[in-house]
Amino acid sequence: MRQRARATAWAVLLMTAAVILNSCKKQSEPAQSAAPEQPKAEAPAQPSATAPAPAETKPESAVAAGKKDAEPAHNYLKELLFPAKLKEKAPETYKVRFDTTRGEFSITVTRAWAPLEADRFYNLVKHHFYDNAAFFRVVPSFVVQFGISANPAVSAAWRHVEMKDDPSSQTNKRGTITFAQTGSPNSRGTQVFINLKDNPRLDHMAQGFAPFGIVDGNGMNVVEMMYDGYGDSAGPDQDQLEKQGDPYLRKGWPKLDHIKSATLAGTSDSAKQ
Helix, strand or coil: CHHHHHHHHHHHHHHHHHHHHHHHHHHHCCCCCCCCCCCCCCCCCCCCCCCCCCCCCCCCCCCCCCCCCCCCCCCHHHHHCCHHHCCCCCCCEEEEEEEECCEEEEEEEEHHHCHHHHHHHHHHHHCCCCCCCECCEEECCCEEEECCCCCHHHHHHHCCCCECCCCCCCCCCCCEEEECCCCCCCCECCCEEEECCCCHHHHCCCCCCCEEEEECCCCHHHHCCCCCCCCCCCCCCHHHHHHHCHHHHHHHCCCCCEEEEEEEECCHHHHHC
């Protein structure tokens, strides 16, 4: 009996040892690491069936657009160098707008008063002869004179382009504009003056000074503001002004007023300038 009980105890002991050994073996094995998660590659979005594919943009041709090439700028300076070509007949009446360093004023020209002078003045203004020119002779209570180009080349071209005398049909009253002359027959060129007062003696002096237009409205308020501090005796030499142009004036007579622009207004030609 005792031997059988002893054998059973040994059997139980051996079984317990086997279980313990098996448990220790599993704990000593390294744990299997889980495979790292791979980043997901997101598929590119498919273009919408309704969205139009980008089209190549081609420049629109000027012809297809119905556009014409821009006209080249008018070369007035070049045309002024050929006085013989500037002989257009003036309208029966026309206005000239002056923008000056003292303000603006306008003149109405009546061709019937002095047709040759009106035609000459019209062509000179139309081609911007008087732009940037100075009021180089301002004699208080007498006249304001201008008409020598700021460009010596233009002055040279017009130096001997005189016209025949117009007979005087109007009196030289305040505000009228008249071509200057030397006193010799047919000596009028490009210089003009505006009467600052009534000067009837000019009507019959020399060949007769023939007014061809008159300052409009209150424009004489501007004309009478032109700088007159140099007077008639201390002003610039006209021959030197023709040869050297505006720099000659700026150096010796810096206070003289200037014409910024003189343009046709109130005629069909004014829109073409």
